[in-house]
Amino acid sequence: MTQTADSRIYLDHAATTPLDPAVFEVMRPYLWFEAGNPSSVHAAGRRAREAVDTAREQVAGVLGCKHGEVIFTSGGTEADNLAVIGMALAATGRGRHIVTTAIEHHAVLLAARSLRSRDFEVTELAVDPAGRVNPDELETAVRPDTTLVSIGLANNEIGTIQDLPTLARIAHQAGARVHTDAVQAAGQLDINVDRLDVDLLSLSAHKLYGPKGVGTLYVRAGVNLERRAFGGAQERDRRAGTENVPGIVGLGEAVARAEAEREQRTAHMRSLSASLVERVTAGCSKLRVTGDPQRRLPAFAPFAFADIDAESLLIRLDLEGIAVSTGAACTSGSLEPSHVIEALGLPERFRRGSLRCTVGRGTTLDEVMRAGEAIVRQVRTLRAISASSGAV
Ligand SMILES: Cc1ncc(COP(=O)(O)O)c(C=O)c1O
Known part of the structure; x- marks a missing residue:
């Protein structure tokens, strides 16, 4: 299990990692x-x-x-x-x-x-x-x-x-x-x-x-x-x-x-990020997996969801005890799409829905499956809320 102060599911290793x-x-x-x-x-x-x-x-x-x-x-x-x-x-x-x-x-x-x-x-x-x-x-x-x-x-x-x-x-x-x-x-x-x-x-x-x-x-x-x-x-x-x-x-x-330990750590991370991508793509419509599918860092499971405000998604996941990021940690106070997301030229409706999940050496399969299930559920909830308010 990922060792964090409150033993939540920590999927933000690109922001920082716990001290070994x-x-x-x-x-x-x-x-x-x-x-x-x-x-x-x-x-x-x-x-x-x-x-x-x-x-x-x-x-x-x-x-x-x-x-x-x-x-x-x-x-x-x-x-x-x-x-x-x-x-x-x-x-x-x-x-x-x-x-x-x-x-x-x-x-x-x-x-x-x-x-x-x-x-x-x-x-x-x-x-x-x-x-x-x-x-x-x-x-x-x-x-x-x-x-x-x-x-x-x-x-x-x-x-x-x-x-x-x-x-x-x-x-x-x-x-x-x-x-x-x-x-x-x-x-x-x-x-x-x-x-x-x-x-x-x-x-x-x-x-x-x-x-x-x-x-x-x-x-x-x-x-x-x-x-x-x-x-x-x-x-x-x-x-x-x-x-x-x-x-x-x-x-x-x-x-x-x-x-x-690079080979061993990356094999572990590659398999977990792939499981997370699989779980989320199987459960959600209208999403892109961002980054290069062939040449992407093993730790990364990056998504862009259409018609979703990633900040709302992040807050809902945080309330469930799951830590992810909407982009670079240093810019996550801002509600604007990051300069990276802008540069990818994604269609407009995906730009505010970018979510970065990054696994680490201590992440377990059970954690990524639980996080994947929560992401799918929260994306559906947010879309249902927007649909009922007539926003989408
Ligand atoms: C690609 C990249 N460069 C530089 C930095 C900055 O490193 P530090 O937090 O050690 O100042 C970061 C941290 O987020 C990063 O991801």
Whole structure:
């Protein structure tokens, strides 16, 4: 069963995952008595430095990179901001054009858009109805002054996986560097930076059963970034500030465990998300399963229901003890369809009915069957209410 504080059915693992107790055990000494600062030269400081170095080796081992290419950050958002803004500002000698996509997480998209006020041009590539970027469109978009192409490895609302090696080859042929946000993909896909052919890659621990508030930016040797934070010379002078030692220790352990158990975890998640999709599609009419049916993250069961307000559906499910999401957690306060759903070009009547269910390593078949049954029942109830009020 999914371990949450109130033992509800938790199907929102793309928003965050519960801390793995084994990861917590590795972090415990650094939350408590191992309180040294890694910059201190005394024994306690050296032990903290050693712990940070071990985590760096763990992350580098999974990414297949050198340990000096790993920068620890406060999470996926900071890693994305540092990649996009830091890279763009450091490369102005070559050009001021960057390319990204219309479905990036806001940590990338808004960072890129912020550069427009500094005389950068930003191209946001459209996607097809399954959320895929067309390599031909990237080929057309890149120019001699394109310095960075930032495309997420897998989308956080619909789970669509991009063909990163193909897209990266096109970007590199044009002389641009490639950043990928692998925050959702990590733990479910291979994130070896050479096989993906990327120069920068972002990760976040809390999507991998690690702690919140810590992440990583991989930066290929030779890639320059303009600093975003001023202060100490931590992280090889690329990210100032005392390291979050317990968080970093937890991140290293979580990333290593996620990779070691990746096949087993993804087989479990793939089978459960498929059962959920089957149950819901069998019981509901007028729905789309969003994302790419062939290339979707194993954890994802994303739906769009016609003539349904997903916020009402989410609230009804929550009252039944089932946690899901209507889209990105960061935008779920808003009643507008998310930028991702807009970009898919779904027919108008599906746009407000997007529901994201994401299973995890602790989810059970019984939980997804109960959740599927509840989704079907609540969708029918909401439609019956609208029909009787004459809304549909
Ligand atoms: C694809 C993607 N990128 C970036 C982030 C931000 O990561 P963090 O919550 O660690 O700042 C998220 C979190 O939702 C995400 O899904």
